[in-house]
Amino acid sequence: MTQTWQRRDADVVEMPMRTPQLAALFRNEIPSLCEEIIDEVCRSIPDYAPLIGGPYRDPVQRAVENNVLTFVDHLISPRKPAPLRDELCRSLGRLQLPFDTGLSRLEASFRIGVRVAWRRMVQVFRRHRVPATMQSALADLLFGYVEEMTALARDGYLHALTADVAGVDRRRRHLARTLLGGQANPRALAQLAEQASWCLPDEVTIVVAAADVASSTGLDSDILLDPTIEHLALVIPGEVTDHREQMLVAALGDARVAIGPTVGPDDAPASLRWASEALRLADTGAVADSTLVRSDDHLLRLWLSSEPLIGERLRRRQLAPFDSLTTTQRRRMLETLEAWLTHRGNVPRMAAHLDVHPQTVRYRLRVLRELVGPALDDPEWRLCTELTLRAGSPAVRHLRAVATR
Numbered sequence: 001m002t003q004t005w006q007r008r009d010a011d012v013v014e015m016p017m018r019t020p021q022l023a024a025l026f027r028n029e030i031p032s033l034c035e036e037i038i039d040e041v042c043r044s045i046p047d048y049a050p051l052i053g054g055p056y057r058d059p060v061q062r063a064v065e066n067n068v069l070t071f072v073d074h075l076i077s078p079r080k081p082a083p084l085r086d087e088l089c090r091s092l093g094r095l096q097l098p099f100d101t102g103l104s105r106l107e108a109s110f111r112i113g114v115r116v117a118w119r120r121m122v123q124v125f126r127r128h129r130v131p132a133t134m135q136s137a138l139a140d141l142l143f144g145y146v147e148e149m150t151a152l153a154r155d156g157y158l159h160a161l162t163a164d165v166a167g168v169d170r171r172r173r174h175l176a177r178t179l180l181g182g183q184a185n186p187r188a189l190a191q192l193a194e195q196a197s198w199c200l201p202d203e204v205t206i207v208v209a210a211a212d213v214a215s216s217t218g219l220d221s222d223i224l225l226d227p228t229i230e231h232l233a234l235v236i237p238g239e240v241t242d243h244r245e246q247m248l249v250a251a252l253g254d255a256r257v258a259i260g261p262t263v264g265p266d267d268a269p270a271s272l273r274w275a276s277e278a279l280r281l282a283d284t285g286a287v288a289d290s291t292l293v294r295s296d297d298h299l300l301r302l303w304l305s306s307e308p309l310i311g312e313r314l315r316r317r318q319l320a321p322f323d324s325l326t327t328t329q330r331r332r333m334l335e336t337l338e339a340w341l342t343h344r345g346n347v348p349r350m351a352a353h354l355d356v357h358p359q360t361v362r363y364r365l366r367v368l369r370e371l372v373g374p375a376l377d378d379p380e381w382r383l384c385t386e387l388t389l390r391a392g393s394p395a396v397r398h399l400r401a402v403a404t405r
Contacts, residue, residue, distance in 0.1 A: 022134070023075040025124055030072070034064045037116045041109045048105065056095065063088040068117070071145050075138075089149050090156030097160045097167065104191055106153055114146045161197055171196040176224035176235050180206070182269040189265055198224065201237040206260040206271035208233050208279050209252050218251030220244070231279060233272060238262070245292060256282055258293045277302055300390055311388075318385045321371040333371065334389070336364040341386045 038060065042049040052060050070085040096106055118139070125135050161168065175196045178184045184192065193200035199222075208231040219225070224235035236244060239262045248257050260275030278295040281287045286305070287298050295302055304311045322330045335354060339361075343349040347365075351358040368376065375381040 020076055022124075022128075022130065022138075023072050025128060026072045026075070026121070027069075029120055029124065030065065030068050033117065033120050034061070034068055036120070037064055037068075037113045040116050041112050044112050045105055045109060048109065059088075059091065059095070063092055064113070067113075067149060071117075071142070074141070074145065078141075086152050089152035090159075093153035093156030093158075094160040096153075096157055103150075103154055103157055103194075107150055110146050110150055110153075114142060118142060161195070168197050172198060172224050173226060176226040176233070179204070179224070179235055179265060179268040180226055180233055180272050182266070186266070196224075198222070199237070200265060202264065203238055203262050204265055204268055204271070205236045205238065205240050205262045206233060206268055206275050207236060207240065207248065207257060208260070208272065208275045209257045210255040210279075218247065220247055231276060233275075235268065240294075249292065254291065256291055256293065258282065258295065260295050274302055277305060281305060300387065304387065314384060315388050318381070318388045321373075325371075333364065333368060336361070336368060337385065338389045340365065340368070341382060341389070 038052060042052055066085050066088050070082045073080065073082075092106060093103065096103055121138065121142070122135075124130070171192070175189075175192045175198060178189065178192055190200055210231065219234070220236075222237055226233045226235075234248075240248075240259050256279060258275045258279035260271035260273075260278070263271045274295045278287070278293050278298060281298065281301055282290065282293045286301060287293060304314075319334075322333055325333060336350070339350040339353045343353060345365075347358050347361050350361045354361065372381075
């Protein structure tokens, strides 16, 4: 998982012969330069000020001084190992773990340190008329050196992150809540994912299960979960494949599971909303009873159920012509209307669908036209009515249930 930084010969910048004299000049600047770097970091990153001025003052001071001193030494001996510097950089990376902020602040402090150091180097260049070619070579060496420091700090951070099992689990739950709540921008999500040792995918699928399911035993290791909302919510990278379905059934037992649409991480809240609604529809019998419900298989019902007031008003308007009928008559005419819409008025197919004689279908169609009138020929009326019937609103299901008792 982690990769220790190793210096290669190709990374070494060979300096001109005057380097020892220049290193001696820079060495005189070290005490005041370190103070300036620390002050600038505290000013630019306010969160660091109380830490650097408190319990972490000594290790930070040692790290800054050793890093600057090692850089100056490298001007003379670029290939000389620096075990103390390496360990101090790794320790700085490890120190970031308790704050759950990743390496962004530490990397920012490194960039600030480079800026301050380069500003001081330019002053030395001017005072001692250092040739432009040497200045360019020193700039390359300085920025390469900071990359080296950053790699070492990341190595220490990742090692500590891997060892912190309880912390990783806590950060993964926080990441799941953040994704499901839509509370972070892409950069913040990437940072949270790094802290949780989770590879942020291009797409995610949200799955919800019954509220009394709280165990994650048997779930794939790359699945995030949040048990704090109404239902147990799972964040699955990518699509829910056949393998994932089998895993969900094995891990969650007989609990009903609803699978939301596959979306980008930014749209995870929408996938959660649709998965939760699919679970509700399955619990109320609005969709076929099944242990595993895919929202993509019920998009029409989900669409209409997302605005129940509009759906109910639409139902009342479209089915108003049938209010004067008896319960049995309404059931028959609704069945006939649904068959007529499904088979586009084809009488033989309607008869087979309804299991009645074609002449009976023709009779019912005449009654249907008397009830509905010219609206039966209106494409918009037919579309709205078909949506109403196919969406299976609670009122329509109740009407059919009563009529068949």
